[in-house]
Amino acid sequence: MKRLFMLIVISLSAIVKLFAQVTDIVPADPVTLPIHKANIGRIIFMTDTIPAAKCTEADILKELTLTSESNLSMRAFMETSLTNYQHRLAPNLTVEQLNQGNYQFTFYVDGKQMYQENLNKGAGYARNKNGRTTLGIKLISTQHEDMWSRYLFTRFMVRGGGEDALTTGTHVIKIELRPYVSIPDLKVGDIIAQGELKVVIPIIEVKHKAIQPIAPNSGWAVSTETYNKQLITDLNEKVLQNKFKNITSVVVIKNNKLLIEEYFNGSGRDTLHDPRSVGKTFAGATMGIAIQEGYIKSELQTLKDFYDLKAYKNYSPQKDGVTLKSLLTMSSVFDANDNDDDSPGNENNMYPTPNWVQFALDLKTDSSKTAYKSWNYFTAGVVVLGDVLNKTVPGGLDKYADAKLFKPLGITNYKWQYTPQNVPNTAGGIRLRAVDFARFGQLYKNKGVWNGKQIIPQNWVEKSFTKQMVLPADVVGKGYYGYLFWNKTYTINNKPYETWYCTGNGGNKIFIFKDVPLVIVVTATAYNEGYAHAQIDKMMQNYILPAVLK
Structure with missing residues (x-):
């Protein structure tokens, strides 16, 4: 009798477990590949998004030296699809409701959590979330494709502090992947895949990051004023390490003289830069x-x-x-x-x-x-x-x-550049040398005068530098707009420095400062990149302005 009772208990326990287990809500791709079976729950890193069927252990990166030429991809190997993981979190939701959620990414540098994001529901196709048991995405690409995954990684690096944490030397980046649902409330599941990669930030030789001497025949008198050369050297190092990306030039005019002239990424004085708007x-x-x-x-x-x-x-x-x-x-x-x-x-x-x-x-x-x-x-x-x-x-x-x-x-x-009607393209289609963009900026700084001659009427400069419109906060933060000029204020050492500036896609700028004798040009080719303008502000705030302001 006692034995019969034990058998009944065991049977009931098995039935309870059977009914307690949540079955899949959608059919997922079968896990058949040896590399998939060997790496379930793991994120691997590669230089490209190699299809899982063609991926071998030899393709898996153990270490990456991060430069401007680096490419980086990841592939997560999972037991089932994202939608089925979400179903385990919220068994009562429909597939459509589950698809309102997505993956949660968590980024670490050297064991410290730096950034976490619940991906927007629109990142990735629903059919892939429902069926795919691997996730292969690009994180860094020299081709600058329009991909949610690249923008996610950029947000980790820029907003999340990844750039600052990855100082010269060797580090470990870790990524954790979890499912989340958003209906009726946010609910995040356990880790479904994770992986680490050793990342090396190269040492830049002193001779390469050194301040570039100003060559003759720039068309400018060369300034002999002092400035903080260590800060500009540090800025050069950041550009060469690709911490500030796709920068092509920095030119500083102080008191109507050329103080700093730096070129990067293959550009030089005679390069005609495309600063868009x-x-x-x-x-x-x-x-x-x-x-x-x-x-x-x-x-x-x-x-x-x-x-x-x-x-x-x-x-x-x-x-x-x-x-x-x-x-x-x-x-x-x-x-x-x-x-x-x-x-x-x-x-x-x-x-x-x-x-x-x-x-x-x-x-x-x-x-x-x-x-x-x-x-x-x-x-x-x-x-x-x-x-x-x-x-x-x-x-x-x-x-x-x-x-x-x-x-x-x-x-x-x-x-x-020209419109289809062969009219100069005023949408933003003129290319000049960086030192000549500085001439244009200095012309406005001089209230329209160049070499003693009034080129632009002074009253037009004044109207251009009048706060005609308040900019919406979601566009640029606190700022104003004049006649095709933008306005903002930097705070350096607790002092405000107001500037009028032109700006264009990619992070291109001509800054004309109101109360100090400065014109600063930065050219860049980070077209359509989310970090393009934010990194210029960081360059100005942390390096250029502190270096040249007394």
């Missing part, structure tokens, strides 16, 4: 000259003075009131916002069209917007400004800007 401000400068010379009455003129707006699509009386000033201040009423991918007037919708001006003037207006009140970045509007100039100044914009702006500044080595 920095070029917009050249349209603003030329507009000021054209108004002074009477070819345009004022920036308060409206588009109907230059175009038959009724000949374009979506005409409304609102368009009649659009002024040149509203385009200069990014405050027009067009239904356009470059910072919104879904905006009809987003610049990415303009480039494939055969006529960029027509694209802009065909746009609807937004009845919720009020001129000079609603700030929205509108590249196509600056294309219209360039076209207005091209129509009104003698010889067209190309010849006029050369005669009235570039030649007086002594700039002869430059290159425009």
Whole structure:
């Protein structure tokens, strides 16, 4: 009788365990590959995203020397798919509800947790989350692909402090992968895969990170003022270690003399840099000259003075009131916002069209917007400004800007890009040497004067450097906008330093400081990278400004 009782207990226990076990909610890819079976629960690192079926032990990285040429990928080997792991966390949720969650990534450097992120539900396809039992992604790529995984790794490095933690020497990066669900509340599961990689940050030889001597014939008088050379040497080291990425030049003008001239990543003094939207401000400068010379009455003129707006699509009386000033201040009423991918007037919708001006003037207006009140970045509007100039100044914009702006500044080595109508591309299509971008900045610092001659009217410089618009906090933080110039303030040693600046995709900048005799140019090619602008602020805040300010 006692034996029968024990058998019943054992049987009941087995039944309870059977029913307590949560079965999979979706069919997952079978685990058949030897490398998969041998590495379940492990993240391996490689130089490329090799398919699991072709991956061998020889492909697995044990150590990576991190340079500007490095590529890094990872592959997580799991027992089942993400969706099934999530189902174990929340058995009552549907597949669609589970797909509202994703992976949680946790990054460590030398055993210290640096960054953790619950991936947005949109990172990765639902079919992969439901079926895949491996996760292969790129973390660092010299090809700069548009991938959520690269941006995630950048956030770990920049926002999470990975860059600062990875000092010269050898470190260990560890990644942990967990599932999470977000309905009805956030719930995170146990680790489903983890892995470590030894990372070496190379020592930069003294001769390579040393301050570069200023060669003759720059077109600038060379400054003899002192500055903190150790900070600039440290900055050079960070650039060479790829801590500051894709930087091509740093030029500092102090008291109208060339103080610092540094080049990186294969660039040199004669390199024509592509600073993207920095070029917009050249349209603003030329507009000021054209108004002074009477070819345009004022920036308060409206588009109907230059175009038959009724000949374009979506005409409304609102368009009649659009002024040149509203385009200069990014405050027009067009239904356009470059910072919104879904905006009809987003610049990415303009480039494939055969006529960029027509694209802009065909746009609807937004009845919720009020001129000079609603700030929205509108590249196509600056294309219209360039076209207005091209129509009104003698010889067209190309010849006029050369005669009235570039030649007086002594700039002869430059290159425009052009619109489909062969008009200089004022969206941001002009290339200059870094020392010549500095000339443009110094011209504004001099209130429009160069070599004793008034090139740009002083009142135009003053209007350009007036806080015409308050920038939305989600765009750039606390700041202002003038006539195609941005405004912000750096705080160095508890002192504020206000600057007006041009800025362009990739991290390109011309800074003109208000109360100190400084013009600073930084050029870079970190196009479309999330770190592009943040790293320039870090360079300015921690290295360049502390080095040159007394």
